[in-house]
Amino acid sequence: MNNCEDHMGTRLQKISAARCVFRVFAIFSLSLVARPSLLCAQDQTSIPEEIEWTWEVRSQLADPKLPNVLLLGDSITRNYFPQVTKDLRGVANVYLLASSTSVGDPRLPRQIAEFSALQGVSFTVVHFNNGLHGWGYSEAQFKSSFPIFLQAIRALPGRGKLIWTTITPVKPEASNGASNSRIDARNAIARAFIEAERIPIDDQHALMIQHPDLYEDAFHFNKAGSAIMGAQAATIIRRALENSGHERPGKH
DSSP states (O other): OHHHHHHHHHHHHHHHHHHHHHHHHHHHHHHHHHOHHHHHHHHOOOOOOSSOOEEEEOOTTOOTTSOEEEEEESHHHHHHHHHHHHHTTTTOEEEEEEESOOTTOTHHHHHHHHHHHHHOOOOSEEEEOOOSSOTTSOHHHHHHHHHHHHHHHHTSTTOOEEEEEOOOOOOTTOOTTOOHHHHHHHHHHHHHHHHHTTOOEEOHHHHHTTOGGGBSSSSOBOHHHHHHHHHHHHHHHHHHHHHTTOOSTTOO
C-alpha cells in the first residue's frame, strides 16, 4: 500500500511539474507574440561610431501647470532646441533627448526607455527625428528597425501627439557615408511609416534645402539656420498642443 501511495504521489508530482512547465511555456510564448519587436532588437548588432554621445536636458524651471514637450533627435535637434524653448516659454516645458544612436541600433529603444524613467514625466507632444547618424546601417536595416523606433516612442508616458521631423540635407563633402541620396532614401522610408500612421510631419528637409548659405559645416547649420528650424518646429508643436486642448498656458 505504501508503495502504491508513493507511486501515485510521484505521478502527481510529475503531472504538477509538467503543468507548471506548460504554463511557463505558454506565458513565455505569449510574451514573444506580444513583443516581437523586442526580439528583433535583440537580434541586431550595434555599429558604434568613432565618437558616441547622448545629450539630455531637463527643464529646470518646469511649471507643473504646463504640458511637457519632448524633442528627440540628434545634434541638429540639439542645435534648434534653444529656439523652441524660447518660442514655447510660458506655453510648455521643453525637454531634450539628443543622441548619436541611430535607427537600427538596439541601444536606441533602451536609451529612450531609460530617459523616460529618469525624467518621470508624461509628454503631451513628442517631436522626433533620426537618421543623420548610423551610416554603417543599410537602408534595409533602417527600414526594418523603424517600427521598433516608433514603438519605443509610443511607449513614452502620456501617449502624446507625435510629430516626425524629416532628415536635413548635407553638403556634398559630408563624410562617414552620409550623402543626400541616402538621406532622401531614409526620408522616403520613414515617411511611408509615418503617413501610414497619420503622424504629422515637420519637413525640416524642405525648409533647409532653401538655405544652403547657412551651413556651419558639412552637416550642421549656423545659429541663424538653427533659429529658422526652431521657429518652424515651435509653430508645429504649438499647433499640436492646441489640438490636444493645451492652447492656453496652464490649461489641462
